Amino acid sequence: MAQPKIIVLDDDPTGSQTVHSCLLLTRWDVDTLCTGLTDSVPIFFILTNTRALPAVEAAEVTRTVCRHLKQALALTGVSDYIVVSRSDSTLRGHYPLETDVIAAELGPFDAHFLVPAFLEGGRITRNSQHVLMVEGQPVPVHETEFARDSVFGYRHSYLPEYVAEKTAGRIPAAAVERILLPDLRSAGLAQRLARLTGNVCGVVDAETQADLDQFAAAVLEVASGGKRFLFRSAASLLTALAQLPPQPIPPEAMATYCRPGRRGVVLVGSHVRKTTEQLEVLLSEPDIAPIEVPVAPLKDSATAEAQIIATVLEAVNGAVAADQTPVIFTSRQELTFADAATRLAFGQRVSEVLMAIVQQLPTDLRFLISKGGITSNDVLSKGLALPTVRLLGQILPGCSVVRTGADHPRFPNLPVVLFPGNVGDRQGLATVYHRLHCAEG
Template sequence: MNQSQPKIIVLDDDPTGSQTVHSCLLLLRWDVETLKQGLLDDVPILFILSNTRAMTPTQAAEITQEVCHNLKIAIAQTNIKDFLVVSRSDSTLRGHYPIETDVISSELGDFDAHFLTPAFFEGGRITIDSIHYLLIDGVKTPVAETEFARDSVFSYNHSYLPDYVAEKTQGRITAPEVVRFTLKDIRGGQIDDQLLQLTGNQCVVVDGESQADFDLFAQAVLTATGKGKRFLFRSAASLLTSLAQLGQQPTAPEKMSSYKPTDKPGVVLVGSHVQKTTQQLERLLEEEEVVGIKVDVVRLRDRPAAKDIILQETLDTVKKVFEAGKTPVVYTSRQELSFTDIQQRLEFGEQVSALLMDVVEGLPKSIAFLISKGGITSNDVLSVGLNLTSARLLGQILPGCSVIRTEPTHAQFPNLPVVLFPGNVGNRDGLVSAWSRLRFS
């Protein structure tokens, strides 16, 4: 690690925030020794996968506090002086804000500012004049007008970020109090002095229309950090590219089949329910070389005791498809279920995830790859299904879709490439493209 460059510590609320970088460590445990391993790694950025987006607000606060408590100890013991902290979350503004940034500030303390930087260019999310947009078929759509703003857990009403901040902080931070860094400010080099004047954990929202905008912003941030300023970010993934400055990944996306440990088929696991995932799944199931295996979650909801039966039926079908030389695509039924409250919805999500992780643990040992579709699903695949403590990121197989590989010593799946495919990333052919690059050498 370049000693003049601060360590970039990312607390990621699902495992997909590393989708624009490569070569770094993803930590799935946060005991002090594991954190020290990440802090001392040569690569200037590390990710701590807390998976808090899948949790209740109380759980999210408790986990974030635990991570930060241990992080404070690990930073002291490794004598890391300069660091930036990133609370990485969803580019469509879903997540536990301001809970997580509040806890981080409380535990690690004395930040001069926290920045909201939700632009994610690989996924078609941009911020202009402090309004956050999704590009849908090339059309700029204010994010509050999309399905993501109606999320049953993380709903919101505003695309103009100062209003979003006021809404989420319930007026603790008012819209006029929020500092705005516009494209004109960033491109005109006007933010350098403003950064030095920030104090008292001031909230700042930042425009971004292209990676070049974030490159300019990141350079100004790194300069200010070198002058003693302490900053916290609530960010999507694209800013991390500009902060880490890692260059090209070692193996090109179209060459990633070289990571396969066998020539047999792989497995695709689909948990995400957003519309884009469903479209990609439907497209993948059109391929002759794949066979869809539906896990009926309504059956699980209505008869929780049937879990073991559903599991065995699923694994028997996976084995049959795999032995026929085709790719099993295990996916949850697509209909949106209704629940009496958020707590019940989250608890049922945990039941579904537990079933899917039992499926992962029961997969044939000679699979060539695993594609995990959905952020929460991917986190559980790494931490539960594969029982990893940490993983090294290889890079991206598609824009926004990371690939890690298990260690050669992994008990069940040594050297297995695993694709972490966010639910809301990629075009209709995205899942087919990732599968094709791994399936066909």
């Protein structure tokens, strides 16, 4: 059975956090998509960053990607492929908008599956209930801070009810196909998948990677016979679909990729509680220079950006001169907004400030750690202006490392850690820092 090309539309750049060696694309013109389709690695990612966009813009970006993909597929002659809409394992994102657009442009599909389990981050699904493991105990996601997200909030962690809620009843809970753990571990899964038609919605349990391996094996078997499936998933499913060998450099040895130079830089844009806890631990380390980016003035002043950028860069240069590692982080207070669109627009303004800072960081950086999914996407596409970048692997479970090209005009061969906001334990950010910092001299 031939290996199909796995095409991932990723709504932030962290969906590649369980694979390695593949290309991440920050642009989706036809030529760049052809580069992804003809790459030797069986999976590639298109970083649409749609989770940072209002619904109308997210739909337009997804539609454009799909239309350009159709052209690229025709030009390259690739006919055996699987499309994945990769999104957040805590159920935040533009569902069903993105899968609806993909189905309209690249369909028809026989089914679309929600597979939100992210095993490396302690997110599992059992009996169709999606939960977070917190200190060894399962907590339904609707009881977490993520369900109260100001843009993508929800009331249900029982996935059929989540689907009904998000589709406003267009897909009733009773119409959702439930693939449970016993189904994954039975011999009849492939036959069941083969019977699905009409883009029926399915939700998939998973507690271990073996569960996802079983599901992926059945999917690939049935797809080879002509069935077409679409996926809305977290990252762990991609490991099973891509079937890659272990990454070439182990996580503990990622300092191998560090450049000569004085210091690395840590950039923290995410403001979820887990990130704040990890930041507090990192800031307690010796030789760390905390540099806060005050974001409240950006809400009230149209001219605050230039002063903030200048002040932060002066502090960065001072820290490096004093042989300290700059940790640049957005202020932690939670601001309120009139509506979701205003909140997203403000987030984009904050990101513009952070990317202006990235563009002017010292050229002799040893490494860059970017904390937060949307922040990391903007670091790649705007701060570093990379049309494509090669994924090296993971430095922690769920935390990817990429490297700029040797021809980058300002930061050649710079290792960049893409660290999702809601991944890792309290020591996670400090652990990544130490794994890279240990090679500094």
